Amino acid sequence: MTFTEILKYSIDLLAVLFLALGIKGLSKVRSAREANRLAAVAMTLAVFGVLVNSLGDIGISLTAWLWIVFGSVIGACLGAITAKRVPMTAMPETVALFNGCGGMSSLLVALAVALFSNTTAQLENGLVEKISIGISVFVGAITFTGSIIAMAKLQGWLSTPPWMQSKIRHIVNIALFVLALIAFFEISIGGDRGLFLLVISSSLLGIGVTLPIGGADMPVVISLLNSYSGVAAAAAGFVVRSQLLIVAGAMVGAAGLILTQVMCNGMNRSLISVLFGGAIGVDTSSGEGTAGEYTNITSCSVEECALTLEAAERVVIVPGYGLAVAQAQHTLREVTRSLEANGINVTYAIHPVAGRMPGHMNVLLAEADVPYEQLKEMDVINPEFPATDVVLVLGANDVVNPQAKNNPSSPLYGMPVLDVQDARTVFVVKRGMSAGYSGIKNDLFELTNTSMVFGDAKKVLGDLLVELKELGIGSKG
Amino acid sequence: MSFLSEALWVLLLGSLLGLELIGKVPPTLHTPLMSGANAISGITMLAALTLIIKAGNNIPLLVMGAVSLGFALFNVVGGFLVTDRMLAMFSRKSPRK
Numbered sequence: 001m002t003f004t005e006i007l008k009y010s011i012d013l014l015a016v017l018f019l020a021l022g023i024k025g026l027s028k029v030r031s032a033r034e035a036n037r038l039a040a041v042a043m044t045l046a047v048f049g050v051l052v053n054s055l056g057d058i059g060i061s062l063t064a065w066l067w068i069v070f071g072s073v074i075g076a077c078l079g080a081i082t083a084k085r086v087p088m089t090a091m092p093e094t095v096a097l098f099n100g101c102g103g104m105s106s107l108l109v110a111l112a113v114a115l116f117s118n119t120t121a122q123l124e125n126g127l128v129e130k131i132s133i134g135i136s137v138f139v140g141a142i143t144f145t146g147s148i149i150a151m152a153k154l155q156g157w158l159s160t161p162p163w164m165q166s167k168i169r170h171i172v173n174i175a176l177f178v179l180a181l182i183a184f185f186e187i188s189i190g191g192d193r194g195l196f197l198l199v200i201s202s203s204l205l206g207i208g209v210t211l212p213i214g215g216a217d218m219p220v221v222i223s224l225l226n227s228y229s230g231v232a233a234a235a236a237g238f239v240v241r242s243q244l245l246i247v248a249g250a251m252v253g254a255a256g257l258i259l260t261q262v263m264c265n266g267m268n269r270s271l272i273s274v275l276f277g278g279a280i281g282v283d284t285s286s287g288e289g290t291a292g293e294y295t296n297i298t299s300c301s302v303e304e305c306a307l308t309l310e311a312a313e314r315v316v317i318v319p320g321y322g323l324a325v326a327q328a329q330h331t332l333r334e335v336t337r338s339l340e341a342n343g344i345n346v347t348y349a350i351h352p353v354a355g356r357m358p359g360h361m362n363v364l365l366a367e368a369d370v371p372y373e374q375l376k377e378m379d380v381i382n383p384e385f386p387a388t389d390v391v392l393v394l395g396a397n398d399v400v401n402p403q404a405k406n407n408p409s410s411p412l413y414g415m416p417v418l419d420v421q422d423a424r425t426v427f428v429v430k431r432g433m434s435a436g437y438s439g440i441k442n443d444l445f446e447l448t449n450t451s452m453v454f455g456d457a458k459k460v461l462g463d464l465l466v467e468l469k470e471l472g473i474g475s476k477g
Numbered sequence: 478m479s480f481l482s483e484a485l486w487v488l489l490l491g492s493l494l495g496l497e498l499i500g501k502v503p504p505t506l507h508t509p510l511m512s513g514a515n516a517i518s519g520i521t522m523l524a525a526l527t528l529i530i531k532a533g534n535n536i537p538l539l540v541m542g543a544v545s546l547g548f549a550l551f552n553v554v555g556g557f558l559v560t561d562r563m564l565a566m567f568s569r570k571s572p573r574k
């Protein structure tokens with residue numbers, strides 16, 4: 001072993017160690033930020049490892065340097081700008097976009113080696129490489145198109161076409177998969193035509209699988225695609241013979257799979273039903289969760305709501321998707337500040353899937369400076385609802401639906417929900433009577449202790465703030 | 478063949494390590510963890526880098542390598558920065574400074 005080889009191996013080992021510690025640390029609140037930085041350091045080390053090895057080996061030509069700088073500067077700058085500019089509410093689609101680009105990168109490496117490496121002697125193109133190229137192209141293409149579709153759907157650029165909800169889509173997807181398999185075998189026996197067939201069929205497969213999936217399930221799909229992008233990276237590692245790439249890709253692939261499973265559990269959905277069930281509620285008759293079905297709805301004005309809040313001792317806020325969309329977290333923070341100034345005890349009940357993806361609501365409230373200690377998880381807050389005077393539900397729907405507990409025939413049945421109906425008074429701030437993600441009627445709205453406050457979350461909270469000021473709350477009590 | 482057998486061991490042990498690393502994640506961290514793991518999956522930039530270095534004067538290889546490197550770095554840099562942005566908000570809770 002030469003000195004550069006030993007140096008390269010040491011750098012690689014250190015990088016793997018840091019990556020593993022990074023992933024480990026990211027799953028704990030206290031160490032998460034340092035862990036993220038550690039992983040970033042590990043990635044930088046890994047790049048050094050490749051450069052060191054190549055310098056001692058064949059040397060890096062000036063042309064190569066130019067292309068390296070060119071590609072990395074553009075990619076890094078665009079990435080940094082996107083990361084800085086994107087609003088916190090758009091986090092799910094941002095993660096999807098980044099992930100798709102990772103998949104695209106693996107796809108391109110595999111394609112480049114398959115198409116052009118026979119002209120240079122430096123990259124081998126044996127059976128192992130051919131199989132790895134096939135896997136890398138297959139998984140990379142699915143990751144790319146799937147992630148882009150996921151992003152477009154979350155942005156609202158795309159909605160599910162009706163025919164995608166029909167059962168035919170399974171046949172189409174299976175056909176595409178078979179086509180990809182045929183192409184895969186063609187490549188492994190040394191064919192060239194298979195490559196393009198594989199690119200096209202796996203790209204379409206990524207679209208076909210992701211397109212029918214509804215908004216609430218999308219985060220799970222993104223997490224799964226993230227796992228795939230790890231697999232694609234590992235396969236690319238076989239193509240260019242990099243052990244570091246293989247181990248890192250394998251770690252991300254396996255860790256992503258576990259995270260996907262954890263998320264599914266949090267939403268009480270199985271991975272199979274996420275992937276093959278389509279959006280829940282959409283293809284059933286309960287999809288018509290419109291105003292017509294509701295009876296005994298009590299609606300009230302912002303003034304009444306403010307008066308009740310003033311008289312309360314314990315208030316629990318239930319933030320949801322609607323709050324995130326209206327970007328009302330800052331106004332909410334002002335409202336709770338004035339309540340607190342009046343000696344009212346305010347806490348936030350956080351459902352595991354509140355917001356647009358699991359854990360997203362915590363990020364949004366953190367952005368608005370809500371103290372971490374006031375955020376309570378479902379299991380902690382549920383026993384406290386009977387001792388709560390007022391619950392303010394802001395743009396949350398399915399996560400407070402009592403049907404999940406009372407109605408065994410409901411598609412929501414079994415999903416863990418917040419027991420807000422146990423509180424003395426419940427105010428539901430909502431734009432209209434339309435159904436939530438699941439498209440299921442919410443029994444909570446008809447209960448006698450529930451009042452609806454209609455309006456956009458941000459507008460209602462703004463009005464509430466004014467009313468509270470007029471009542472003399474918040475001016476210092 | 479020795480590369481293959483080693484690589485398969487690495488793949489197996491790496492996967493097991495990944496399965497072990499994430500045990501009980503609090504829901505609070507689902508989004509940042511996904512975003513962080515996402516950034517790490519951009520490790521495929523090493524493959525793009527290797528490709529460019531070994532490409533010699535083969536222009537198509539150089540171009541595809543550079544584009545691939547660009548995509549990967551978009552993922553890596555963007556992913557780590559956006560994760561840091563999210564996590565910075567959590568740490569702000571605890572007494573400042």
